Every structure is written in C-alpha cells, then in structure tokens.
Amino acid sequence: MAASTSASAAHRGLPRRMAVNAVMTVVLGLVTVGVVALLLWILAYVARQGLKYLGPMFLTQTPPGDPSQAGGGFANGIVGSVVIVGIATALSVPIGIAAAVHMVEYRGRLARACGFLTDVLIGLPSIVTGAFVYALWVAHFGFSGLAGAVALGLIMLPLIIRATAEVLRLVPVELREASLALGVSRARTIMAIVLPTARSGITTGVMLAVARAMGETAPLLLTALGNDLFLEANPARRMSTLSLQIFSNAITGFATAQARAWAGTLTLIVIVLVLSVGARLVGRRGIVRSAR
Amino acid sequence: MSHVPPTPDAAAARIDVVNLTARYHGRPAVADVDLAIEPRQVTALIGPSGCGKSTLLRCMNGLHLTVPGASVTGQVLLDDADIYAKDSNPVEIRHRVGMVFQRPTPFPTMSVRDNVLAGLQLGRRLGRGAPHDEIAERALTKAGLWHEVKDRLKAPGASLSGGQQQRLCIARALAVEPEVLLMDEPCAHLDPISTLTIEDLIREIKETYTVVIVTHNMQQAARVADTTAFLTMSAVGDPGRLVEVGPTERIFSSPRRQTTEDYISGKIG
Ligand SMILES: Nc1ncnc2c1ncn2[C@@H]1O[C@H](COP(=O)(O)OP(=O)(O)OP(=O)(O)O)[C@@H](O)[C@H]1O
Ligand SMILES: [Mg+2]
Numbered sequence: 001m002a003a004s005t006s007a008s009a010a011h012r013g014l015p016r017r018m019a020v021n022a023v024m025t026v027v028l029g030l031v032t033v034g035v036v037a038l039l040l041w042i043l044a045y046v047a048r049q050g051l052k053y054l055g056p057m058f059l060t061q062t063p064p065g066d067p068s069q070a071g072g073g074f075a076n077g078i079v080g081s082v083v084i085v086g087i088a089t090a091l092s093v094p095i096g097i098a099a100a101v102h103m104v105e106y107r108g109r110l111a112r113a114c115g116f117l118t119d120v121l122i123g124l125p126s127i128v129t130g131a132f133v134y135a136l137w138v139a140h141f142g143f144s145g146l147a148g149a150v151a152l153g154l155i156m157l158p159l160i161i162r163a164t165a166e167v168l169r170l171v172p173v174e175l176r177e178a179s180l181a182l183g184v185s186r187a188r189t190i191m192a193i194v195l196p197t198a199r200s201g202i203t204t205g206v207m208l209a210v211a212r213a214m215g216e217t218a219p220l221l222l223t224a225l226g227n228d229l230f231l232e233a234n235p236a237r238r239m240s241t242l243s244l245q246i247f248s249n250a251i252t253g254f255a256t257a258q259a260r261a262w263a264g265t266l267t268l269i270v271i272v273l274v275l276s277v278g279a280r281l282v283g284r285r286g287i288v289r290s291a292r
Numbered sequence: 293m294s295h296v297p298p299t300p301d302a303a304a305a306r307i308d309v310v311n312l313t314a315r316y317h318g319r320p321a322v323a324d325v326d327l328a329i330e331p332r333q334v335t336a337l338i339g340p341s342g343c344g345k346s347t348l349l350r351c352m353n354g355l356h357l358t359v360p361g362a363s364v365t366g367q368v369l370l371d372d373a374d375i376y377a378k379d380s381n382p383v384e385i386r387h388r389v390g391m392v393f394q395r396p397t398p399f400p401t402m403s404v405r406d407n408v409l410a411g412l413q414l415g416r417r418l419g420r421g422a423p424h425d426e427i428a429e430r431a432l433t434k435a436g437l438w439h440e441v442k443d444r445l446k447a448p449g450a451s452l453s454g455g456q457q458q459r460l461c462i463a464r465a466l467a468v469e470p471e472v473l474l475m476d477e478p479c480a481h482l483d484p485i486s487t488l489t490i491e492d493l494i495r496e497i498k499e500t501y502t503v504v505i506v507t508h509n510m511q512q513a514a515r516v517a518d519t520t521a522f523l524t525m526s527a528v529g530d531p532g533r534l535v536e537v538g539p540t541e542r543i544f545s546s547p548r549r550q551t552t553e554d555y556i557s558g559k560i561g
Contacts, residue, residue, distance in 0.1 A: 107360060178397040178461070181355055182411030182468055183387020192414050196401040287400045 043269070050266025053259040059267070063228050063260060067249065070256040074264045076231040077245035080145065081271075083235055084224060085213050087149035088156055093206055096160030097195075103161070104168040105190050114161070121158035129154050130219025138223055145235030148224030152216060156209040163205020167198040200282050207279035211272045217243040242268050304331040304502050305371045305388065305471035307352055312366035313531070314347045314356055320531035321347045325366075327521055327534060329472075334494060334503040336517035336540065338510065340555065343523045344532030345506040349474050352504065353389035354382045370472070387415060390470035394477040396457035398449030398464075404441050407449040407460055408432060411468035427467060435463035436493050455486025462493065472502040479512065491516050510556055514544055522552045 058073035099118075103111040133151040141147070171194050179189040195202070220226070226244040227237075242264055250261035307329040314322050322344030329335050329352075337345045350356040352368055354375055367374045375385045398407050408428045412418045418427075428445070432438040437459040441452065449460055458478060465473060475494070479487040494503055494516045507513050513520050521537040536543065536552045547553045 172397075174393055174395055174397045175399065177355060177358070177391075178393060178464075179399070179410070179414065180358060181353060181386055181391035181393075182415065182464065183383055183390075183417075183470075184411060184414040185383050186358075188414050192410075193399055193401075197399075199401075 046262065046265050046269055049259075049262035050264075053263040054266055058260070058263050062231055063245070063249070063257075065229065067228075067252050067257040068254040070259075072260065074240075074242060074245045074260065074267065076227065077240045077242040077264065078267070079231060079233055080224070080227070080239040081214060081241040081243070083233060084145050084149045084220070084239060084241055085152060085210060087146065087235060088152035088213055089206070089210055091149065091153040092156040092160055092209070096157050097164050097202065099157075099161045100164035100168055101190060101195075104165050105186075105194065115165075118158040118161045118165075121154070122162065125218075126151075126155050126216055127218040127222070130222035133219070134222040143223065143225035143238040145224050145232075145237065145239035148220045148239065148241070149235065151219040151223045152213040155216060155219065156213050159209040159212060160205055163208070164198070164202050167201030167205070168194065170201070171197050197287050200285055200287065204279040204283035207275050207282065211275040211279070214272055214275070215243055215268060217247050220244050221247070242271075304500060306331045306502065307389075307472060307504075308367075308369040308372075309348070309352070310367040310369060312348070312351060312364065312368060314344070314351050315363045315365075316347075316359070317361040318363070322351075322523065323531035323533055325523075325534045327537060329502060329504055330519065331502045332498055332500070333518040334498050334505060334516050335519045335521065336513040337504065337506045337521050337523060338508070338513050338555070339523035339532065339535075340525075341508075342528070342532070343525050345523060346476050348523070348532075349391075349476055349504060349506050352472070352474055353391055354385050355391065357382070383415075387411075387417075387468055388470055389472040389474060390465035390468060391474040392458070392461050392465055392476070392478050394480045396454060396461050396481070398452070398457050398460055400448070400450050402449055403446050404449050404452065404460060405445040408463050408467050410464060415468065417468065431463040431467035432460075434466050434493075434497065435459045436489060437463055453486075455482050455489065458482060458486065458490065459493070462490070466497070466501075470501070472504065473497065475503065475505040477506050477508060480508070487512070510544075514540060520544070522547075522549075522555060524551055524555065 057071070059078065060075050061071075061073040062076045063072040063074070064070075099114055102108045103114050130151050133147055133154070137147050137150065138144075175193055175197060176189055179193045180186070184192070220241055220243065224241060224244065225238040226248055227240045228245065228248055232239050246261045246264040246268065249257040249264065252258070309325050309327040309329070312322070312325045313320050325348060337348060339345055347356060351364055356362050356364060364376060368376060370385065370388065373380065375382075399410055402410060405425075405428050406413075408431050409418070409424055412422075412427065418424065429438060429442075432441060437456060440456060441447075441460075444451075449457065452460060458481075462478075479490055482490070491512065494505065497503065498518075505513075505516065517540045519537065520540040520543040522535045522543065523532045524535055525532045536547060536549050538548075543552065544556060547556065
C-alpha cells in the first residue's frame with residue numbers, strides 16, 4: 001500500500017524532473033561553450049597581437065637600450081627562462097620525488113607533516129615565496145638568477161611531490177610484493193620496479209610544474225630582478241626571463257615595447273602549451289598515469 | 293659474486309609453523325597454528341574465505357610483516373631456523389621462499405626475458421659473466437612456457453595471455469632457485485586449460501621444491517596435494533584456526549572433524 005503511494009508520487013514528479021533535467025542540460029552546455037569561447041578568444045587575440053612582431057629577430061636579439069625604439073627581441077629572456085627554470089627543475093625534481101617516496105613507500109614519521117606542508121605550499125601565493133627568498137638570500141647576496149631558480153624550485157616542489165605521490169599510490173601493491181617475494185630489497189624494489197612503472201605519470205607531473213614555473217613573474221621580480229640590456233647566461237648575476245620581459249615591456253607606455261611584450265606573451269603561451277600537450281601525451285602512453 | 297647453481301637435492305626445505313598467530317592492527321586473522329610442511333611435497337591450504345589462508349601463507353616468507361600494522365607471534369622454522377628470529381635477514385628469507393600470487397604480476401616495464409631474470413638481477417645474485425640466456429631458458433622450460441615465448445623474449449611481459457603471464461611469474465619465482473614455493477590461488481583467474489597446465493607443473497616441480505598452495509577448488513587440492521590442511525573460523529570476525537591436517541586422500545574420504553566434512557561436502561564456505 002505504502003509502496004504504491006510513493007510510486008505514484010514519484011510518477012507524478014516525473015515530468016517536472018524531466019523539465020529540470022532539460023533546462024540544466026541547456027544551461028550547463030551554454031556555460032561550457034562560453035568558457036571554451038572565452039579561452040579561444042584570449043588565445044586568438046594574443047596570437048593576432050603577437051604575430052605582428054614575432055619573428056627570427058625577436059627570438060635572437062636583445063631589446064633596444066631605449067624601450068621607445070622599435071626592433072630587438074627577447075633572446076635574453078628566453079635564455080634566462082631556460083637557465084632559471086632548468087636549475088629550478090634540477091633542484092626540485094630529485095627532492096620532490098624523494099619526498100613522495102618517503103611519504104608513500106616508507107610512510108615515514110614525517111609523512112603526515114610532509115603531506116600537510118605540501119598542501120600548504122601549493123596554496124601559497126607565489127609572491128610570498130619570492131619575498132621569503134628575498135629576505136633569506138637576496139637581502140644578503142643580491143639579486144641573481146640562482147635566487148630566482150630557488151624561488152621557482154620552491155613553487156615547483158609541492159606540485160612535484162603531490163603528482164608523484166599520486167602516481168606512486170596507483171602502482172599496485174602486488175607489484176611491490178612480487179618483487180619483495182623474489183628476495184629483492186625494499187630500496188631496490190622502489191628504484192627498479194615502482195619508479196619505472198610510475199615514470200610517465202611522474203614525467204607528466206614534472207612537465208606541468210615546469211609549465212607553471214615558466215609563467216611565474218612575481219617571485220622573480222624579488223629574486224632574479226631582470227636584465228633588459230644584454231644577454232646574461234651566468235645565473236650568479238641578475239637575469240631576465242621571458243615573463244619578466246613581458247612585464248617590463250608591457251608597463252611602458254610605448255607601442256613599440258608593447259608590441260614586443262605581445263610577441264613575448266605568444267612565445268610563452270606556445271612554450272607552456274607545448275609542455276602541457278607533451279605532458280598529456282607522455283601520460284597517455286604510460287603504464288601508471290596520474291589521475292588528471 | 294658468481295652464480296653457482298645448487299644441486300637439485302640441495303633445494304627443498306621443510307617448514308614448521310609453531311604456535312603462530314598473525315595479526316592486522318592487533319586483531320588476529322589466524323591464530324595458534326601448528327603445521328609441518330614436508331619437503332618435496334605439495335601441501336594445500338583450504339578453508340572458507342577470510343579464514344586466513346593467505347595470511348598464513350604470507351607468514352611463511354615474512355611478506356606478512358611488510359603490510360602496515362601487521363604483526364606475528366610464534367615461530368616459522370625454515371629448516372629449523374626461525375625466520376622471525378632477530379638475526380634472520382628478511383631479504384634472504386624471501387629469496388629462499390618464493391611466492392606466486394593470485395593475479396599474475398609481470399613487471400610492466402620489463403620484457404619476458406627481463407621478467408624471468410628480475411629476481412636475480414635486482415637481487416644482484418648474478419655475476420657479469422653469468423649465462424643469462426641459459427638461466428632464463430631453464431626457468432621458462434621448467435615453467436612449461438619456453439616453447440610459447442622463445443620467439444618473443446623481448447616482448448613486454450604484460451603482452452602474454454593471462455595463463456602465460458602466470459607461468460611467467462612461476463618461471464620468475466623458480467629462476468632465483470628458492471627452496472620453497474608458496475602459491476596463493478595461482479589458478480583463480482585462469483581458464484581450465486591453463487589451470488591444468490599449471491597443475492601438471494606443480495606436480496613436476498615438487499620433485500625438487502617444497503610447495504604450499506592455497507586453493508578454493510577442492511578438486512584441485514585433491515589433484516595436486518599430498519597433504520591438505522583445513523582452516524576455518526568459528527564466526528565472522530574470529531581468527532581462523534587449523535582444524536585438521538592429513539594426507540589429502542584421508543581428508544577427503546574420511547575427515548575426522550564434522551566441520552571439515554561440512555566444508556568439503558559443500559555445506560559451508
Ligand atoms: N591487509 C589487511 N589489513 C587488515 N586486515 C586484513 C588484511 N588482509 C587480510 N585481513 C583480514 O584477515 C583475515 C584473513 O584474511 P586472508 O586474506 O588471509 O583470508 P583468506 O583465507 O586468504 O581469504 P580468501 O579465501 O578470500 O582469499 C580476514 O578477516 C581479512 O579481513
Ligand atoms: Mg586469500
């Protein structure tokens with residue numbers, strides 16, 4: 001009796017639920033189309049503005065001494081980005097992977113603290129990281145590419161730890177046990193079985209972290225400072241990066257400098273896009289890949 | 293360190309489980325087990341799901357203790373030496389007591405050949421000049437897989453069929469020349485033909501090894517095991533206990549305990 005009552009009630013609610021469903025489908029569809037259109041518009045706009053000036057000269061020359069002049073390029077920023085992000089990657093990848101292994105494989109005493117710190121660091125505004133490095137290093141030793149690399153490394157570190165820990169958790173326990181059961185030590189099992197199995201997932205995480213570091217500007221203003229005058233490849237001195245040059249050229253009032261900034265923006269977007277797509281391709285090929 | 297193949301008779305150790313209780317987070321999963329595992333015989337562990345067969349098996353090579361929160365009391369004597377004694381080396385024990393799991397677990401980044409040699413290479417038990425290819429061939433032949441894979445040794449281990457993968461895992465376990473081989477429902481995910489192939493294989497390798505097999509398949513126990521041990525728990529949540537152990541034929545034809553008879557006649561479990 002009760003069952004039939006509730007069944008008919010559910011039946012009466014059916015047209016209304018179908019109407020709600022239809023409306024929601026349309027609303028969500030429109031929102032999705034809107035978001036995609038917005039992103040494409042930004043990309044198209046940057047591409048149109050950037051392509052006006054982007055060319056071989058832009059990639060191989062430094063900016064003119066007087067920013068109001070036309071010509072020149074961001075070669076020093078491109079070199080600086082590669083050097084600084086390269087050092088940041090070399091610093092953060094081994095430490096990040098080691099921390100993730102400690103957390104997931106050894107569940108060490110520090111594991112919980114490490115997981116908590118990772119979450120906190122990921123949420124930290126990057127300028128705070130920059131200010132931290134400024135206070136501890138730059139205030140004593142001056143601006144340098146290396147200080148910038150340390151700041152970027154600190155930003156990449158939690159991203160790498162989290163991505164690596166995520167894929168390590170996806171490696172089946174059975175694989176570890178199969179290796180242990182052969183009389184292989186714990187450490188060798190991690191090095192020879194677990195990490196290679198998770199390799200493509202870890203690579204994806206690292207590439208996404210590199211893409212993120214490429215675009216950072218605020219922490220570099222406080223550490224690497226920038227150098228618009230000449231090509232500098234020595235990370236012990238102040239250095240420019242692509243993001244810093246975009247910033248310094250964009251805030252001038254000169255159309256010539258802003259044209260360079262647009263071309264730099266397009267270059268940066270292409271680099272980040274290539275890294276992100278590359279990360280996805282590596283991830284798709286892999287045995288154990290990250291959830292993203 | 294060069295690889296010295298032991299003489300066939302040197303393999304096969306005996307295992308004595310003495311008053312063993314295995315716990316997860318302080319809760320016993322299997323309790324007060326006394327069980328003698330004879331060399332060059334197949335011993336089957338049977339019993340309802342959750343009675344602790346896998347746990348007991350994993351206590352025999354110390355793998356149990358790699359699970360977070362797991363502990364044991366009592367002894368497991370491998371040729372009279374307690375594997376849980378303070379001075380025993382768990383890596384060495386796991387090398388002497390090999391294991392094959394329910395799901396085939398070929399290492400996904402390795403080829404068929406590298407899978408077979410994994411234990412020897414990762415355990416650094418092979419010298420540079422060791423005859424890798426011969427060792428791989430010998431292990432694959434023992435596992436009855438050589439003719440099927442001899443032309444695809446470089447293919448990924450995971451590209452084999454399920455039954456072939458499981459025999460690959462057996463070859464991998466045999467390649468390190470253990471003294472005991474533990475098998476936890478090795479045929480649970482296999483088709484009947486692959487199952488029979490592996491059963492033949494078990495009968496063959498027991499000539500040189502001590503084999504302990506967990507199975508849910510009573511016919512399988514009857515077909516391959518010399519000795520059968522029946523475990524069960526009195527209620528869900530209670531630890532499993534050893535009820536009865538004896539020659540397989542006797543356990544199946546005239547069990548001494550009512551619970552054993554109920555289980556093998558299909559009334560419980
Ligand atoms: N990793 C673990 N953590 C906590 N409890 C566990 C763990 N593994 C097994 N147990 C518990 O221990 C008991 C015995 O489990 P075990 O896997 O040994 O049983 P089994 O006889 O092999 O069962 P099955 O036939 O289903 O494989 C069960 O109650 C199970 O819930
Ligand atoms: Mg089991």
